[in-house]
Amino acid sequence: MPDLRTARPRTVRPLPYKVFLFLAIVALMAALVLHSNYLISRLNNETQNLCYVLARFFAVSTFPVAEDPSLIPIFREVVGNINFPIILTDTGGIPRAWKHIGIPPAAVPDSVLQRAAETGIIPPAVKRIQDAAAKLDRRHAPIPVERLGNPGVLGMVHYGEPSLVAKLRWIPYVEFGVVFALLVFGFVGFRAIVAAEQRSLWAALAKETAHQLGTPLSSLLGWSAHLREMAAGADRTPERIEAIASEIDLDLDRLNKVAFRFSQVGSVPALKEGDLTQVVAGVVGYFRHRLPHLGHEVEIAERYEAIPRVAFHKELIEWVVENLIRNAIDAADKPRGTIEVELGWRRERREVELRVKDNGRGMTPAERRRAFSPGFSTKRRGWGLGLALARRVVREYHRGKISIVESVPGQGTTVAVALPVAPSPNPGSA
Numbered sequence: 001m002p003d004l005r006t007a008r009p010r011t012v013r014p015l016p017y018k019v020f021l022f023l024a025i026v027a028l029m030a031a032l033v034l035h036s037n038y039l040i041s042r043l044n045n046e047t048q049n050l051c052y053v054l055a056r057f058f059a060v061s062t063f064p065v066a067e068d069p070s071l072i073p074i075f076r077e078v079v080g081n082i083n084f085p086i087i088l089t090d091t092g093g094i095p096r097a098w099k100h101i102g103i104p105p106a107a108v109p110d111s112v113l114q115r116a117a118e119t120g121i122i123p124p125a126v127k128r129i130q131d132a133a134a135k136l137d138r139r140h141a142p143i144p145v146e147r148l149g150n151p152g153v154l155g156m157v158h159y160g161e162p163s164l165v166a167k168l169r170w171i172p173y174v175e176f177g178v179v180f181a182l183l184v185f186g187f188v189g190f191r192a193i194v195a196a197e198q199r200s201l202w203a204a205l206a207k208e209t210a211h212q213l214g215t216p217l218s219s220l221l222g223w224s225a226h227l228r229e230m231a232a233g234a235d236r237t238p239e240r241i242e243a244i245a246s247e248i249d250l251d252l253d254r255l256n257k258v259a260f261r262f263s264q265v266g267s268v269p270a271l272k273e274g275d276l277t278q279v280v281a282g283v284v285g286y287f288r289h290r291l292p293h294l295g296h297e298v299e300i301a302e303r304y305e306a307i308p309r310v311a312f313h314k315e316l317i318e319w320v321v322e323n324l325i326r327n328a329i330d331a332a333d334k335p336r337g338t339i340e341v342e343l344g345w346r347r348e349r350r351e352v353e354l355r356v357k358d359n360g361r362g363m364t365p366a367e368r369r370r371a372f373s374p375g376f377s378t379k380r381r382g383w384g385l386g387l388a389l390a391r392r393v394v395r396e397y398h399r400g401k402i403s404i405v406e407s408v409p410g411q412g413t414t415v416a417v418a419l420p421v422a423p424s425p426n427p428g429s430a
Contacts, residue, residue, distance in 0.1 A: 025179065025183070028179070029172070029175070029176055029179070032171070032172050032175050032176075033172045036168050036169070036171050036172050039168055040165050040168050040169060043161075043162055043164060043165050043168070044140075044161060044165065047084055047159060047161065047162060047165075048140070048143075048159075050082075051086070051143050051157050051159045052143055082099050082100070083100070083162055083163070084100060084159060084160060084161060084162040084163070085099070085100040085101050085132075085136060085159060085160035085161070086098065086099050086100065086101075086157065086158065086159045086160070087101060087129060087132060087133045087136065087157075087158040087159075088155060088156075088157060088158075089130075089133060089155055089156045089158065090117065090154075090155045091153065091154065091155060092117055092120075093130065093156075094113055094116050094117045094126065095108075095113065095126065095129040095130065095133065096113065096155075098129060098132075100160075100163075101129070101132045101136075101160075102132070103125075103128060103129060103132070107125065108125045108126060108129065112125065112126065113126065133156075133158040136158045136159060136160045137158055139160060139161070140158075140159055140160065140161075142156040142157060142158045142159075143156070143157040143159070144156055144157075145157060209258075213255065213258060214326075216251040216252075216254040216255050216258070217251075217255075218290070219247070219251045219290045220248065220251050220252075222290075223244055223247055223248050223251070226244060227244060230244075247289070250286065254286070257315055257318070260315060268397070269313040269316055269397055270313065271311040271312055271313055271397075271398065272311065272312070272313070272314070273309045273310065273311050273422045274309065274310070274311075274312065274314065275309065276307065276309075276310045276312065276317070276343065276352055276354075276419070277304050277307060277343055279312075279314060279317055279318055279321065280304075280321055280341065280343055280354060281302065281304070282318070283318055283321040283322055283325060284300055284302055284321075284325065284341055287300065287322075287325050287326070287329070288300050291329075297332075297335060297336050297337065298329055298332050298336075298337040298338070298339060299336070299337070299338050299339070300325070300339045300340075300341060301338065301339070301340045301341070302341050302342075303340070303341070303342045303343070304342075304343045305343060305344045305345055306345065307343060307344070307345040307352045308345065308352070308421045308422070309421070309422050310352050310419050310420075310421060310422055311398075311420075311422045312398055312419060313393075313397065313398070316393045316397060316398075317393070317398070319386075319389075319390070319393065320390045320393050320394060320402075320417060321354070321356075323386035323387065323389070323390045324354075324356040324390070324415055324417070325339065325341070325356060326386070327386065327387070327415075328356055328357075328358035328360065328413070329358075330360075331358050331360030331361050331362075331412075331413065332358065332359075332360045333360055333361045334359065334360070337358065337359060337360060338358065338359045339356065339357070339358050340355070340356070340357040340358075341354075341355070341356055342354070342355040342357070343355075345421075346418070349418070350420060350421045351400075351401075351418040351419060351420055351421065352418070352419050352421060353416055353417070353418045354416065354417045354418075354419075355405070355414060355415070355416045355417075356414070356415050357412060357413070357414040357415075358412045358413055358414075359411065359412040360412050360413065361409070361410065361412075362407050362408045362409040362410055362411050362412050362413055363404070363407040363409065363413055364409055367407075368404055368407050371387050371404060372387045372388055372391050372402075373388060387402075387415075390402060390417075394417055394419070398419055398420075399420060400417060400418050400419040400420060401416075401417070401418045402415070402416070402417045402418075403415070403416055
């Protein structure tokens with residue numbers, strides 16, 4: 001019998017999901033920033049290349065428009081199709097064409113530009129364009145207009161970033177804000193979900209506690225009533241009293257096991273190889289002797305095949321078997337119920353399979369889908385109370401499988417538990 005005073009379960013340490021989530025978010029943001037910077041760099045390179053092409057074009061077209069003002073409309077038509085800030089200046093620094101600098105080309109007549117080039121007197125309107133060119137030069141060096149094979153600068157091309165680049169620079173910040181907002185809403189929603197799940201878990205744990213304590217307590221009440229009957233009658237032989245005391249000790253041992261099992265919640269149990277048949281038969285025998293005290297007319301049939309040894313935790317597997325049998329008893333809705341307990345060796349899958357079949361109320365397809373949900377129960381007496389914990393014990397602790405093989409409303413339910421066979425020391429053995 002486990003001793004709660006000396007039992008020291010090894011607690012499962014949860015994985016640092018918050019750290020993983022934080023690192024994933026950082027990696028995502030870094031990827032977004034790098035991608036945005038890559039696009040910005042590529043657009044800037046394309047803009048610079050286009051400006052070099054324009055500079056060559058202007059040079060070939062004999063850019064000194066001061067000597068040939070008729071070329072100005074041609075240059076302005078070319079510049080008009082550009083989608084980024086650009087200013088073309090002549091050798092004297094007088095702007096001749098511009099686009100996307102906040103000053104419409106029609107705001108400064110050609111006559112004003114020509115007079116500024118001839119006299120050197122810069123009016124305020126032209127000064128604003130020159131200031132805009134100086135501002136562009138602070139981010140990108142101007143490109144000189146030079147004719148191949150003929151030294152000397154014919155003019156300058158001042159350019160800035162396309163509007164798309166400016167928008168791209170804000171994308172990481174916008175994305176960061178969206179991600180941050182989603183994280184805040186997700187965190188608040190997650191906390192609400194966790195709180196609701198915790199409330200559901202506590203309710204389910206309370207139900208499961210009552211479910212587990214119900215059998216030994218009902219049995220103890222029955223033995224107490226039997227002792228009172230003995231005290232009032234003549235059947236008070238020492239042998240009879242000793243037999244009842246032994247049964248009471250079994251129920252007390254069962255209560256201690258229930259407390260021990262709940263103390264193991266959240267810990268990693270140590271598995272040991274053993275005879276699963278003995279454990280299942282012990283649980284069946286315990287219930288068979290107490291069926292009269294549970295108020296059910298139920299017959300339990302057993303069938304055990306020869307099986308290999310299995311690695312399991314005795315108390316937790318007993319818990320699973322008790323849950324299945326107790327649920328089968330609670331599902332009884334006929335004058336005489338039948339429960340079939342089968343234990344077999346599935347050689348092709350190298351698994352030992354336990355099946356518990358009843359002829360009780362059964363489950364609808366919707367109930368079957370939710371049967372393993374924590375706290376799910378169709379009514380006070382029915383399937384579902386302990387299946388969530390049973391699944392955790394089987395799947396997480398024993399690397400096994402548990403499933404509802406069949407369930408038909410009004411005909412009964414069959415639940416199967418499969419545990420992997422312990423590795424054989426002799427590879428040639430079964």
